[in-house]
Amino acid sequence: MSRFTHEVHMRWSDMDAYRHINNSAYLAYLEQARVAMFFYRHENFSSGTVIARHEIDYLLPVVYDPQPLQVQMWIDGVRGARFTVHYEVFDHGRLVARAATQCVTFDFTVDRPRRLSAEEVEVLRGFADDAA
Template identity: 75%
Template sequence: MSRFVHDVHMRWSDMDAYRHVNNTAYLTYLEQARVAMFFHRFESFSSGTVISRHEIRYLRPVVYHPDPLRIEVWVDRIRGASFDVHYEVLDHGVVAAQASTQCVTVDFAADRPRRLTDEERDVLRGFADDLPSGPGTG
């Protein structure tokens, strides 16, 4: 399966005093792409997910411009109650950042992690990518 691609528009307010997009804005960009990916094929996981870890490697600064950033997203390391989402953030075709997010499936009524369902595993496998890249891969 090829990577899921989502375009994210920067906001002028994402810039910091050093005249590049602030590192905190990237978490919002990643969230927008991750949510778009899941809603692309599946309305939601049966009880939801929480984020247990983020890792971002900044490779080059991004300066605001009106063109969207391209976020490529894929999934790997599907385990009993968690999975990893990986991202590449491209600015005019050049990788500006690589990131990963560990997601944990949760039963909110019981307030504890829960096992992925077979349907959820199938959805996640559909977002797999064989290209090694990003923090925590390889």
């Protein structure tokens, strides 16, 4: 499968005093896109994922626009209880940010990480970037 793409809309309130989208808004954009990706193929994915780490490289400033940002995502680094979601964020076709989120599968009943099932690994591998 190629990259998963999702559009996210900016809010006027996402702008800061410097008249560009504030860096903190990107976490919400990434979350919206990540949730959309997981709901796209959730049939074999158990509940219980927490975020262990975010990394964001801001490449160009973004000014509010009613046109949505395009977020392209793919997954790699699938291990026993973790995986990494990678993102490239585009504004009007320009690459404006790169990011990565390390996710850990979690069992909330015992309050600790849990291993990915074979079905979950298969779902995640379906989001691998063929070009990477």
